[in-house]
Amino acid sequence: MPLTPITAPFPATRLRRLRRTAALRGLVAENVLSVNDLIWPIFVMEGENDAHPIPSMPGVSRLTLDRAVVAAKEARDLGIPAVCIFPYTQASARTEDCALAWSPDNLSNRVTAAIKSAVPELAIMTDVALDPYNANGHDGIVRDGVIVNDETVDALVKMTLAQAAAGADIIGPSDMMDGRIGAMRHALEADGFQDVAILSYSAKYASAFYGPFRDAVGASGALVGDKKTYQMNPANAEEALRLVARDLSEGADMVMVKPGLPYLDICRRVKDQFGAPTYAYQVSGEYAMITGAGANGWINEEQVMMESLMAFKRAGCDGILTYFAPRVARLLNA
Numbered sequence: 001m002p003l004t005p006i007t008a009p010f011p012a013t014r015l016r017r018l019r020r021t022a023a024l025r026g027l028v029a030e031n032v033l034s035v036n037d038l039i040w041p042i043f044v045m046e047g048e049n050d051a052h053p054i055p056s057m058p059g060v061s062r063l064t065l066d067r068a069v070v071a072a073k074e075a076r077d078l079g080i081p082a083v084c085i086f087p088y089t090q091a092s093a094r095t096e097d098c099a100l101a102w103s104p105d106n107l108s109n110r111v112t113a114a115i116k117s118a119v120p121e122l123a124i125m126t127d128v129a130l131d132p133y134n135a136n137g138h139d140g141i142v143r144d145g146v147i148v149n150d151e152t153v154d155a156l157v158k159m160t161l162a163q164a165a166a167g168a169d170i171i172g173p174s175d176m177m178d179g180r181i182g183a184m185r186h187a188l189e190a191d192g193f194q195d196v197a198i199l200s201y202s203a204k205y206a207s208a209f210y211g212p213f214r215d216a217v218g219a220s221g222a223l224v225g226d227k228k229t230y231q232m233n234p235a236n237a238e239e240a241l242r243l244v245a246r247d248l249s250e251g252a253d254m255v256m257v258k259p260g261l262p263y264l265d266i267c268r269r270v271k272d273q274f275g276a277p278t279y280a281y282q283v284s285g286e287y288a289m290i291t292g293a294g295a296n297g298w299i300n301e302e303q304v305m306m307e308s309l310m311a312f313k314r315a316g317c318d319g320i321l322t323y324f325a326p327r328v329a330r331l332l333n334a
């Protein structure tokens with residue numbers, strides 16, 4: 001039942017009384033952002049002791065395995081609970097059958113294993129979708145121009161098991177195929193990975209806000225067409241609730257809304273309706289807008305960063321995937 005706030009008529013009620021000082025504002029703050037709320041997405045690439053800055057994401061670089069381990073230690077030291085690994089792949093590593101996706105020693109799995117052994121207390125999330133391995137840049141297998149669902153799910157299950165074997169704590173299916181959560185959950189149970197969690201990208205929209213990410217993973221040039229036959233139409237909200245219900249009923253432990261800030265209405269409705277652990281992904285385009293405007297001196301970047309993350313908490317999110325994670329953690333710890 002919604003609360004009915006009771007306020008006496010002015011002047012008995014002056015709502016400004018509780019905004020007068022920082023101490024009073026702190027006392028009545030309804031939400032709080034903590035380092036515990038952060039998942040830090042990191043981009044990894046082949047090589048040694050190297051980092052390649054991503055031009056459309058100022059402050060973010062692709063890291064070689066050894067540098068990714070250093071970043072993971074940094075996350076641990078800052079109190080960030082989880083990192084999420086995204087591999088950059090060269091065109092030559094991409095094929096129509098996407099076989100590298102479930103290779104036990106592909107880059108993502110090697111990085112997972114290396115971080116798990118160096119920083120065992122850090123939670124590692126991995127991405128399940130075929131796009132880094134697909135010659136045509138799609139998240140699913142393409143046959144005659146169609147992204148085929150069921151064959152893709154079989155491939156995603158193999159990918160999931162390889163990631164779990166490498167040491168992933170949280171599997172993050174970002175592919176938007178139908179039936180994948182149930183299939184992954186079933187396979188994880190059957191193979192002895194009953195404690196591996198699934199954070200489903202349940203309500204993932206076909207968004208132009210992913211542009212810089214596709215640069216970061218080397219997919220921009222590869223993608224043929226768009227992802228509208230599997231990612232959601234930005235016009236829809238009821239459908240997001242059906243997707244979340246479906247994924248929870250198939251065994252997802254946590255759910256995600258993506259992108260973040262333009263879809264806060266979806267976050268709020270998902271949290272209210274289901275009460276499940278709910279996450280938002282503040283995606284690459286959101287990051288680029290804030291850092292781009294900040295670099296131009298058009299906004300106060302740090303303040304906008306903090307305000308944008310608080311907005312997710314206000315909308316009911318339990319946590320946020322954000323490229324700002326280490327910066328925010330440093331500020332919160334200061």
Ligand SMILES: NCc1[nH]cc(CCC(=O)O)c1CC(=O)O
Nearest residue numbers: 129131174209210213283284285
């Ligand atoms: N499966 C791909 C994937 N996983 C995360 C993102 C986007 C993340 C971001 O923009 O920060 C994407 C891009 C896409 O769907 O094309």
